């Protein structure tokens with residue numbers, strides 16, 4: 270399988286009050302062509318920061334300290350700022366939770382789509398307009414030609430998100446990053462946008478990095494999943510492995526916290542304790558204060574990543590002991 274994105278041993282920090290704190294701790298993962306990788310984990314675990322590192326959009330107090338981020342074999346961390354900028358939009362496109370952050374409210378949909386197509390595809394105005402209509406139709410927008418004359422505020426949230434998807438895809442990116450793109454939409458529209466992304470994944474030759482905290486969305490869209498906890502990857506596997514055979518106590522906790530209406534006496538079991546903040550020092554596994562299985566080793570050293578079944582990776586001493 271052809272790898273589109275390969276992130277290796279990524280370490281990133283934020284400087285707060287002149288002190289540098291690790292926000293991503295040695296993260297590695299990859300995405301193949303026509304594959305959707307979901308990144309899940311509680312608020313603050315580093316999902317968005319991962320995307321910002323890839324897009325080179327970290328705020329001023331953040332920096333990538335070490336590791337590599339390769340897009341189709343080119344290590345982006347080795348490129349100049351200018352070269353990196355040219356990747357954004359063209360080779361990597363991003364859709365956000367709120368499409369209005371990416372659309373200009375003062376310009377028509379048509380103007381914005383055509384500008385984007387002319388810039389990234391090198392086409393003239395007439396050709397760009399034709400392609401803009403094609404892409405709006407591709408994302409399921411009816412009467413596409415007349416929509417070109419509308420302003421973002423004239424469209425519903427679901428339609429705006431479709432326009433943004435059309436805009437991003439029209440540049441034919443190798444990687445599509447979607448950061449909680451359906452969180453602000455109501456459930457039926459959310460389902461439509463997920464179905465659309467699933468259909469588009471099959472026909473475009475890009476990989477999709479999908480950020481969400483919603484496990485229902487993960488089940489709908491993911492091929493593979495990585496689970497982050499406090500900036501560290503604790504588990505990775507296919508969507509079936511993560512849902513049917515979770516191994517890390519944190520992943521098991523996430524699964525138990527999802528309501529299951531099929532069971533008569535199902536009780537949501539929240540994960541005990543609180544999520545550590547960035548500045549909190551924790552020796553060993555960062556999940557140890559909340560883990561009922563934690564023993565002396567867990568408080569001493571960070572567990573290595575082991576493969577518990579083909580393609581299923583876990584960083585946990587309990588999983589390691591179960592294997593032996």
Ligand SMILES: Nc1ncnc2c1ncn2[C@@H]1O[C@H](COP(=O)(O)OP(=O)(O)OP(=O)(O)O)[C@@H](O)[C@H]1O
Pocket residue numbers: 283284285292310311312313314315316317318319328330331482546547
């Ligand atoms: N500019 C910043 N300066 C300092 N800390 C930051 C900054 N931006 C984010 N953080 C911290 O980095 C950590 C990771 O944040 P991130 O936004 O990646 O979390 P997330 O998993 O995407 O959460 P959410 O689901 O709430 O969006 C958090 O502890 C957050 O407070």
